[in-house]
Amino acid sequence: MTSDPLRPLVDTLKVLAHPVRLRILALLHAGELCVCEVAEVLGLAPSTVSEHLTGLRRTGLVREWKVGRWVHVALSDEAATRPLLEALWPLMAGAEAELSRDRAQARALRCDVCDPADCPPSRTLKEHA
Amino acid sequence: MTSDPLRPLVDTLKVLAHPVRLRILALLHAGELCVCEVAEVLGLAPSTVSEHLTGLRRTGLVREWKVGRWVHVALSDEAATRPLLEALWPLMAGAEAELSRDRAQARALRCDVCDPADCPPSRTLKEHA
DNA sequence: AGGTCATTTCGCAATTTCCCGAAACATCGT
DNA sequence: ACGATGTTTCGGGAAATTGCGAAATGACCT
Numbered sequence: 112m113t114s115d116p117l118r119p120l121v122d123t124l125k126v127l128a129h130p131v132r133l134r135i136l137a138l139l140h141a142g143e144l145c146v147c148e149v150a151e152v153l154g155l156a157p158s159t160v161s162e163h164l165t166g167l168r169r170t171g172l173v174r175e176w177k178v179g180r181w182v183h184v185a186l187s188d189e190a191a192t193r194p195l196l197e198a199l200w201p202l203m204a205g206a207e208a209e210l211s212r213d214r215a216q217a218r219a220l221r222c223d224v225c226d227p228a229d230c231p232p233s234r235t236l237k238e239h240a
Numbered sequence: 241m242t243s244d245p246l247r248p249l250v251d252t253l254k255v256l257a258h259p260v261r262l263r264i265l266a267l268l269h270a271g272e273l274c275v276c277e278v279a280e281v282l283g284l285a286p287s288t289v290s291e292h293l294t295g296l297r298r299t300g301l302v303r304e305w306k307v308g309r310w311v312h313v314a315l316s317d318e319a320a321t322r323p324l325l326e327a328l329w330p331l332m333a334g335a336e337a338e339l340s341r342d343r344a345q346a347r348a349l350r351c352d353v354c355d356p357a358d359c360p361p362s363r364t365l366k367e368h369a
Numbered sequence: 370a371g372g373t374c375a376t377t378t379c380g381c382a383a384t385t386t387c388c389c390g391a392a393a394c395a396t397c398g399t
Numbered sequence: 400a401c402g403a404t405g406t407t408t409c410g411g412g413a414a415a416t417t418g419c420g421a422a423a424t425g426a427c428c429t
Contacts, residue, residue: 116335117259120328128253129417130246147375159418161377180375180426191331198327199249202320206245258387276405288388290407309396309405 123170123192127199131155132163136186136196137203137210138217139173143185152216172196252299252321256328260284261292265315265325266332266339267346268302272314281345301325 115121126132135149144152150160164184167173174187186196203210244250255261264278273281279289293313296302303316315325332339 115259116338117262117332119334120331121257121259121262123331124253124257125416128250128257130244130250131417133246133250145375146377156419157376158378158420162418165377177426182376194327195331198323202249202252202324203246205248209245254386260387274405275407285389286406287390287408291387294407306395306406311406 119170123172123195126166126170126172127195129163131159132167133199133203133206134210134213135160135163135167135184136172136199137206138213139184139186140200141214141217143183144217145178145181145183147181148217148220149184151220152213248299252301252324255295255299255301256324258292260288261296262328262332262335263339263342264289264292264296264313265301265328266335267342268313268315269329270343270346272312273346274307274310274312276310277346277349278313280349281342 127136131153134153138144138149138152146160146164147157149164150157153160164173164175168175170192171187171189172192173184175182175184177183256265260282263282267273267278267281275289275293276286278293279286282289293302293304297304299321300316300318301321302313304311304313306312
């Protein structure tokens, strides 16, 4: 009774119901990134992005792991949240302009002069500037 | 800039991200009801239910129409929200106990002595008591 | 050890959500 | 017209959400 069986689903939907977090998911749909890259692309304070990612991780939508002093983020492959995400992509078509701009900016942040294989996301932003 | 292309989707997800509204959708998945029946089943004030339904209607998830002094509610058949709802049902499996209890209570509110065909939702609750 | 960069935690103000009761509306029956 | 019933709108208080900067943490480098 006190434990609401709908709680997990509601929590997941609450996390999805935010434009910044949807943009993050769409970004990660195109490949993994590190936190500072996400912050740069979205133009938000790192602390803000970190908090959004905490929510996404808590509900199993993304996974994070440490690489040096960077934290990499990628879509989780948990089966639970898959169908929801799959249903979501088509519904984001109306924002394709904004989302592809995000993706382009993310790509621009990565090494664009060297082989991607030599330029993992562990490269610092400063090193690119 | 001021117009956020993700807004419609975010609004829909925000409306979905609430246990009461999910219970309402699950209830309507089994058939149309009128507002007072929903309020009775959920044990909430009619004004509260009315406000939840306003949100569900605004995002096109349900449709309402007037029958005498009652307002009937049913799932909308809009194509836009269909895939999202279809992805949602399986994820509500964990709450099947609560949801089927809701459905049973809704059925009990309807005429259980006469033929359902003779007992549309337009029958008042008092008339059943 | 000290310095720098990436990240998280914390405190806080602004905004929004949630639920209700009271009052306003609407519709039916007498 | 009146009262009863279903519904919505409004006012307000409690709680949750959002975003940031400042400070704390962790990891690298010299």
